[in-house]
Amino acid sequence: MSEPLTTIIxxxxxxxxxxxxxxxxxxxxxxxxxxxxxxxxxIRQHRLVVDEPAALGGGDxxxxxxxxxxAALGACQxxxxxxxxxxxxxxxxxxxxxxxxxxxLRGFFGVDDKVRAGFQAIHGEVxxxxxxxASDLARLQAAVDAHCPVLDMLSTPVPVTLELVHV
Amino acid sequence: MSEPLTTIIxxxxxxxxxxxxxxxxxxxxxxxxxxxxxxxxxIRQHRLVVDEPAALGGGDxxxxxxxxxxAALGACQxxxxxxxxxxxxxxxxxxxxxxxxxxxLRGFFGVDDKVRAGFQAIHGEVxxxxxxxASDLARLQAAVDAHCPVLDMLSTPVPVTLELVHV
Numbered sequence: 624m625s626e627p628l629t630t631i632i633x634x635x636x637x638x639x640x641x642x643x644x645x646x647x648x649x650x651x652x653x654x655x656x657x658x659x660x661x662x663x664x665x666i667r668q669h670r671l672v673v674d675e676p677a678a679l680g681g682g683d684x685x686x687x688x689x690x691x692x693x694a695a696l697g698a699c700q701x702x703x704x705x706x707x708x709x710x711x712x713x714x715x716x717x718x719x720x721x722x723x724x725x726x727x728l729r730g731f732f733g734v735d736d737k738v739r740a741g742f743q744a745i746h747g748e749v750x751x752x753x754x755x756x757a758s759d760l761a762r763l764q765a766a767v768d769a770h771c772p773v774l775d776m777l778s779t780p781v782p783v784t785l786e787l788v789h790v
Numbered sequence: 791m792s793e794p795l796t797t798i799i800x801x802x803x804x805x806x807x808x809x810x811x812x813x814x815x816x817x818x819x820x821x822x823x824x825x826x827x828x829x830x831x832x833i834r835q836h837r838l839v840v841d842e843p844a845a846l847g848g849g850d851x852x853x854x855x856x857x858x859x860x861a862a863l864g865a866c867q868x869x870x871x872x873x874x875x876x877x878x879x880x881x882x883x884x885x886x887x888x889x890x891x892x893x894x895l896r897g898f899f900g901v902d903d904k905v906r907a908g909f910q911a912i913h914g915e916v917x918x919x920x921x922x923x924a925s926d927l928a929r930l931q932a933a934v935d936a937h938c939p940v941l942d943m944l945s946t947p948v949p950v951t952l953e954l955v956h957v
Contacts, residue, residue, distance in 0.1 A: 628826070631847040632899070639901045646895040646905075652853075652860035655886035656872055659795070662865035666853040671838070673865035680798040680873075686819075686833040688866035688940050691858060693819035698829035698840035699855035700952070703898075705823055706847075710900075719822035728813040731870075731939055732799070733877075734806045738813075740936075741943035745950045750957050757956065764954050769907075772898055773855050774950060776908035781944045783912045785867070787931050789924065790917050 628709045636710075661685075689742065693722045699773035700749060707766045713759045716752040723747070745777070795876045803877075828852075856909065860889045866940035867916060874933045880926045883919040890914070912944070 639646045654664040654673070660681040664671040673688055675681025686694065697720035708715035724742035729735040751760060768774060806813045821831040821840070827848040831838040840855055842848025853861065864887035875882035891909035896902040918927060935941060 628847060635847075635895075636899050636901055639896050639899055643896060643902075646901070648893050648895055650854070650857050650860060650891050650893065650909075652857055652864050652889045653886070654861065654864040654868060656868040656884065660869045660872060662868045664861045664865060666857045666861060667843075669853045669857075671853070671858075671861055673861065673869075675869060676834075680795060680802075681869075686836045686838070687817070688862045688869065690817050690819055690833045690836075691838075691862035691865070692940055692943065693817060694821065694831045694833060694838055694840065695855045695858040695862060696950075697819050697821040698831060698858070701821060701823040701829045702827045702840075702842060702848075702855065705827060706898075707900075717823065719820070722819045724817050726815050726817065726939070727810075728802075728815055729806050729810060730942075731873075731937055732803050732806055733874075733933070733937055734803055734813070735810075736936075739942055739946060741939040741946070742817075742948050745948055747950070747952045748955050749952055750955045752957050760954060760956060764952075766900070768952065769903075770898055770900055772893070772908040773859055774952075775897075775906055776856075776859065776944060777948045777950055779906060779908070780947065781909050781912055783863075783914070783941060783944055785914045785916055785931075785935065785941075787927060788915050788917045789927060790919050 628705070632706060632710050689724060689726065693724055693745070696745070696773045696777065697722050697747070699771050700747075700767065703767045703771040704749070704751070704763065707770065708763055711763060711766060713763045714753045714755045715763075716754070718752075719750045721748045721750070795872070799873060799877050856891060856893065860891055860912070863912070863940045863944065864889050864914070866938050867934065870934045870938040871916070871918070871930065874937065875930055878930060878933060880930050881920045881922045882930075883921070885919075886917045888915045888917070
């Protein structure tokens with residue numbers, strides 16, 4: 624796996640350097656509320672079901688949106704570890720991520736406007752199996768955390784515009 | 791649906807007001823990189839596959855992490871529309887969300903450190919079918935955007951701590 628991935632990454636970097644216009648990409652998601660709190664999501668050919676657990680009034684047909692955000696962060700970390708381990712030539716046998724997000728539900732339910740609606744903090748452990756030295760792994764972690772797209776979006780605000788269309 | 795949901799929301803709000811300690815909740819996600827860029831995610835009893843498309847070196851077995859983040863935002867908006875329409879007594883026949891995120895891949899690939907790794911902007915349309923007036927829908931949108939947990943986390947930084955564990 625690591626040989627072809629090295630080639631792919633080097634080729635992509637070379638292409639983006641030469642023709643920055645090819646670096647612009649757009650990703651999309653479409654969803655609709657099916658019933659109750661259940662949302663059916665389409666992303667290209669992929670389908671997801673999002674729902675709330677019973678304790679929050681849902682049917683628990685899938686993870687809820689904030690669990691999905693944790694999943695996005697965990698997978699993004701793992702993929703970025705694989706990419707940068709490959710690019711930096713640092714050994715990486717396996718990587719797994721455990722994440723916890725702490726929320727005060729008074730925010731979402733509008734009970735106290737001083738309480739934020741989202742997670743107050745996210746804590747995680749990144750478990751790495753590797754023959755690399757501690758200093759190489761620290762260098763890898765720094766590179767990953769500087770380039771992980773989902774971590775970036777939780778650290779630096781993203782301009783979001785949402786237009787209401789009354790159909 | 792709307793009668794029981796009204797009851798659930800009112801009961802939860804009353805409980806959170808009376809005993810704020812019950813408002814503290816923790817959500818979790820566990821994942822591991824299975825092969826290549828494919829990540830297998832477990833959230834309670836739910837399973838997800840995350841992967842990169844072929845153009846980015848993956849096997850396209852699922853949405854990628856930034857598509858998953860868009861899905862989380864779309865579903866969160868829809869669920870929050872249902873909850874606040876119910877709580878405010880505003881008619882809501884259906885809600886669906888289309889989102890686009892624009893990214894400059896030079897950020898993720900480390901080609902230009904001035905380019906952020908995540909989306910530069912997210913644009914969306916929230917399609918609402920409702921007999922409510924335009925002013926009620928504007929009031930609903932304001933309530934939703936003030937209380938949507940995923941929108942909050944893209945607008946106000948979340949403290950994230952990630953500990954590397956060398957196993």
